[in-house]
Amino acid sequence: MEVAPLRTHFKMSQNMTGVLITKIDPWSNAIKVLELHDVILEIEGLPVDNDGTIHNLQKKESFSFDHLISMKKPGETAFVRILRDGKEHAFNVSLNFTEQQPLVPYKFLPSYYIVAGFVFVPLSKPYVDKSSDICECVLNMAAKKAGEQVVIISQVFSDAINEDYTFFDDFEVKKLNGVEVVNLKHLIELVEKCCTEDLRFDLEGGYVIVLNNKSAKEATSLVLERNGIPSAKSTDLQ
Numbered sequence: 001m002e003v004a005p006l007r008t009h010f011k012m013s014q015n016m017t018g019v020l021i022t023k024i025d026p027w028s029n030a031i032k033v034l035e036l037h038d039v040i041l042e043i044e045g046l047p048v049d050n051d052g053t054i055h056n057l058q059k060k061e062s063f064s065f066d067h068l069i070s071m072k073k074p075g076e077t078a079f080v081r082i083l084r085d086g087k088e089h090a091f092n093v094s095l096n097f098t099e100q101q102p103l104v105p106y107k108f109l110p111s112y113y114i115v116a117g118f119v120f121v122p123l124s125k126p127y128v129d130k131s132s133d134i135c136e137c138v139l140n141m142a143a144k145k146a147g148e149q150v151v152i153i154s155q156v157f158s159d160a161i162n163e164d165y166t167f168f169d170d171f172e173v174k175k176l177n178g179v180e181v182v183n184l185k186h187l188i189e190l191v192e193k194c195c196t197e198d199l200r201f202d203l204e205g206g207y208v209i210v211l212n213n214k215s216a217k218e219a220t221s222l223v224l225e226r227n228g229i230p231s232a233k234s235t236d237l238q
Helices: 004-009 066-070 126-131 137-140 186-190 212-224
Strands: 039-043 053-056 061-063 077-084 088-093 114-115 118-122 153-157 173-176 198-203 208-212
Touching: 053 118, 061 066, 114 186, 114 212, 118 186, 153 173, 173 186, 198 212, 208 212
Parallel strands: none
Antiparallel strands: 039 077, 053 061, 077 088, 114 118, 118 153, 173 198, 198 208
8 A cells, every 4th residue: 555545545544554455365265354445454453564574573574464474373363454435344353264165276285197098187276377278266156065166178198099189278167978077087087987878078169079989098098108197187186
């Protein structure tokens, strides 16, 4: 809040300092009490400067305001004083996630499954952060059922069987042979139990990948050997 017109607009008095909330994690308990564009004035009784710095005069030290939160443990609370519409409010904010589970997890164990060179993975926040093609709006979606995941094609190892399908990186897999995919484990079960001639992957946007079932499984072994990959599945799925 170093810009004077910004402080005036948010009704800060001359002696007030703080930082503006521009985003709230939808899975944090903070969303129950804090609001977008609240101004954080104090954390744990220490004033927050307009540049986000806290000056602890007793200990003669300065540090970024988020350092106080990083020193806390999950389940603890943080005392926060904020300014909202020109009025001051004080809250003890629980530093826990909400009970509702996000569709796209923030932390995860790396999982993958390879079929005919296609690498299928469950979507996660780190993946969204590094991708320029996936909308961050997916991070605000809640899982509709336990264990639900967004399964995507993360990359395609080149092979004759997939040479016409190499542009589907980051596409979500919606169905396998007409059955909606719940999570990566479910996709594996559908592929490995498939007894039809074709494997049909329905993707987002109406796109479709069709592979001959027998040829796909033969190609998988060749792709793994060619790229030095020990298994078609990550260890957590074996």
